[in-house]
Structure formats: C-alpha cells, structure tokens
Amino acid sequence: MDTILDIKNLTIKFGSFTAVDNISFSVGKGEIFGFLGANGAGKTTVIRAICGLTNITSGAIFINGANISSRLSFIKPHIGYMSQKFTLYKDLTIKENILFSAALYSMDSRQGIKRMNELFEYTNFKENENEFVKNLSGGSKQVVSLCACLLHNPDIIFLDEPTAGISPASRVLFWNLIRKLSGDGKTVFATTHYMDEARYCFQIALMRAGKIIALDSPENLKRITACDNLDDVFIKIISETKGNYES
C-alpha cells in the first residue's frame, strides 16, 4: 500500500518539557489510523504539528512525500483538520459556516453550495441548513464539522477526538462515516479515548507521555498480549510499560 503520511523521529518540546518524544510511524493511503492515549499523552500536539500549527523541535513529517516544513502551502489543500475543540461559529447557520469554510479554500458560493449538498447527502445529514449551529445536537455538530473539513476534498483527514462528548448512538453513526470515507480511498487519522472505537482502525498507535508504546493492528495487538478485547490489551500494555519505567 502507498504511504501517505510518514513521520520520522519527531520530537516536540515546549521549553524544557518534551511533549512528543522521538516517535516514528507511517500511515498508508485509505487507512484508518487510530491514535490512542491518556489525557496529555501528546496526541493533539502530533496532529497540530502535522497540520503545520506547531513548531517541530527535531525530526520530519512527510505527506505524499513532501516535507511539511518546507512545502506547507503545497500540502494544505490535501489535508483536512477537525480540531478537538468545536470550532464552528455558533452564531452562524450551518450553511453560513460551510460557505465560510469553502471560501477559505477559495471556492465561490455556488461551488460551496454544491459541495455542501453533496456532502450532506454523503453523510446523510438531514438538518435544515438555515438552522443556527448553536441549536444542533452534539452529534449533528460533529457531522457539520466533518463536512466543513471535507469541503476541499482532502486526501487525509485528521480528526481530533471527534466523538468526545456525543451520544453512543451518534458515535456509532460517526464511525460508520469514517469507515465509509476510508472505503472511498480517504485516509483518516483519528484520536479517541474510547477503546471500542479502536477496533475499526487498520493500525493503532498507543501513546504515553510523548512516546509510542505500541503500534500494530488491533488483531496483532490482541494476539501478542493474548487478550480477547482491546480494553484488556491496553491495560496490559500500560501496566507493562509502567513496570519498565520502574525497573
């Protein structure tokens, strides 16, 4: 499989604090890559670095073979980013938000509306487009956010905890969308706190204190640790690395 994202020895420091500590991995085209880890593990920092929003201390990040440090403006049209915080404007309607995002990618309103309708159909989104975003449910808000970052048809989409704080039913629907995107050739890079969501991923990276302590497919992880559900896998891996630290 072709590689779309390649991270080599990435280290990110804030002053003397090392938020990301020499990590390397690569993600293939069309994969769903799961990025897991406790609060403060460094997940968001990695995503922000890939999207060019944080300075890299050392190492390199490549998207489609291009180094983001030198070719960010070339890469930006190929990436979509949905941040951990809800970032749409609550005092604008769904349509206004979407058209604004479209304009940021230099689409005029006709193109924007066309893309919006396509994406709402794709995601099976049924709300009135003139509804104010503040009146939407958590799940609907996340779908609109997702559509906003898909407008320019990026190759790889970074979703930072897209399912945090929404209902279990909405979470399932959202992950169905992620799988649909992957089926259509999009690469999805998602962070989550929910272990049950990890089973949809092709690869899982488990982060702890800035380091990747496990990186494999869900099946392999289960086999290596001899556990039959992912919750147990993670408990086992984390307790083992803790042991390593102590020894």
Added chain:
Amino acid sequence: MSLDLSRVKAMALKECKHIIRDKFTVIMGFCLPIALILFFGFVIELNYDNINILIKDDSNSGQSREFVEKLKAGGYFNPVYFFGSDILEPINKNQSAAAAIIDKDFGKNIKNLKPAKIQILLDGSDGQKAGLSISYISGILEQITKDLYGGKSAYEIRTRFLFNPQLNGKWFTISGLMVVIIGLLSILMTALTISKEWEKGSMELLLSTRIKPIEIVLGKIAPYIFLSFIGALLVFITARTIFGIPFNGNILLFWIMCFIYIVSCLSLGILISVIARQQQLSMMISMVIGLMPSMLLSGFIFPIENMPLFFRILTFILPQRWFMEICRGVFLRGAGFTDLFLPLFMLCLFCFLMIIAACKKFKTDIEI
C-alpha cells in the same frame, strides 16, 4: 505574498454577521461614544470653565492688555487684575488657581519682535486642571505669537479675536475629547476579535486552511471601519450640536483624515488582540493603551512642547497625537491639506506598521 481578496471578503462578511447578531458590539459602537462625550464634556465644562487667573501686569501696555483680553474671551479663564505685592499669597490660600505675571518689557519686546516673557503660576495640586490650563494658555500664546510676530495684518488679528474658536477653552477640550473617544472606541472594537478566535479554538481551524494572516487581519478590520465611522459621526454631531463646536475646515478632508485615524486605531486593536490571545487581557490592554497615552501624551491635557524630550519623542508613535493636531487644526483653524501633511503621513505610517507587526506576530505565534 499573494493576497486572495475573496478570502478577505469571506472573513469580512463573517465578521459582519457576528457584529449584527451580537447586540453588544452594536450598542458599544453607537452608545459608548455618545455617552463618553456627553459625560466628559459636561464634567470638563463644570470643572474647568471660568478659572480665576490673577494678572499682574508689569508691562501695562497695549500688547499686555490684548493678551488679557484674549484670555478672557476664551471663556476658560476669568482674569482678575492683581495690584498687591505678593501674588503667591492668594494661590497659597486657595483663593486662586492660577496667576500670570507679565514682564515689564512685554509690550516693548513684542513691538521690537524680541522674545517677550510671561510667567505663569499654577496650583499644581489639581494636576489635570493645571495641565489643561497650561495647554490652553500655551494655545493662546501660540496664537498671539503668530499674530504679533507673524507679520499678519491688524485686521486679521481683530477677526481672529472675535471669531477664532481656539480662544474658547471648552471648544479646545471637546475637540480633543473627540480624538480620545474615537480612538478608544476603534481600539476596543477590534481588540477582542482575534483573541476571541484564539480562545474559542476557531483560529486553529482558520490557520489549518490556506488563509494567510494578512487576509485575516484585513478581513477583520474592514467591517469595523464602518462601525467606528458611525461612532465618529455621532461624536461629531454631538460636539457640533450639544457643545456648539464650530467647524472651520474642509469637511471632506476631515473625514478622510478621520478614516485614516480610525484604521490606525483599529490596526492597533488588532495587534493587541494578536498579542494577548485572551479576550480579558486584550480588553485590559486596550483600555490602558486607549486611555492613558491619549489623555496624557497626545497634547490633549499637557502640551507636547512642554514635555521632556523623552516623552516628546514618545508622542511620535501615538496616532492620537497626530489626529489631535489634525482635529484641532481642521476644526478650529480651518487648516488645509498642506498644513496637515506631516500628521497625515505619520498616521499612514503607523497604520502600515501596525498591520505588518500584527501579521508578523501572527506568523511567529503559529510556529510556537
């Protein structure tokens, strides 16, 4: 660096929607300036009109009497001739807040076009009052020097004497007040907009797209120009109608300059917003920056010529200082474009530098 105007437009339109839907901004834009000018206008009127000033006229010449006449005509001072020996006594006893001792050679020196002396004594315990008095007296002195040394005809002196509004203390302060209020309003308008986006996290989203800092900055400034302009217009109308400030200049010229002043202050607000990143902090910084220097260093209260060199240089970077010159010049003296070229140039320069600084700071922020 290429600029995509469609993105600037999208940014500006979005901002307009925020403004229209947020009552607070609209109320601030319209009510705050009127409330401020009414409040300060009346406070200043109550406090600072008709200050008794003792005059010890050692010169006893036509020139010295003319000076006293002008002082009186302004309505700010009420000159009282003093014939005693110790002029400090009534000041110490709080019977008078100011005194002027006119040098015995005053009249003769003016006739011979030599430097003439007047000693001004002020009760400094009310610093603001004293400052205002100095600024006002020096205004009159400047006027007199111009008239008497500048080789203008006697006729012109007469007309100025009767109609020149610069002799009116209230007019002098209200026009200065306009500068402060329009500036404060404009700074506050934009000071919150970018820090709000940082706080809400939407800035991250913006920056992950192809929009450039300069596009964000320009798109943010554009809608507020209109709003601040309306605010300025309201202040202008209040000053003209309620306080009866005359307007002697070219109205188009005045509004063009006002426009540039507004853009300068809006850009300053943007820079504050970019630096602070938090709404509360931005608000505090812009209050301090919008009020303190414009009150103290713009020539509003303390005349710039009397400041120590350091502060005089400091005033160069204040848009308020330049617009103060423009405002008083156009309003009261009917100054034209050529008289105001320097202040206008300085405002444009300021504006340009603020926008560059905001974009630069933006860039480095992203890279943290």
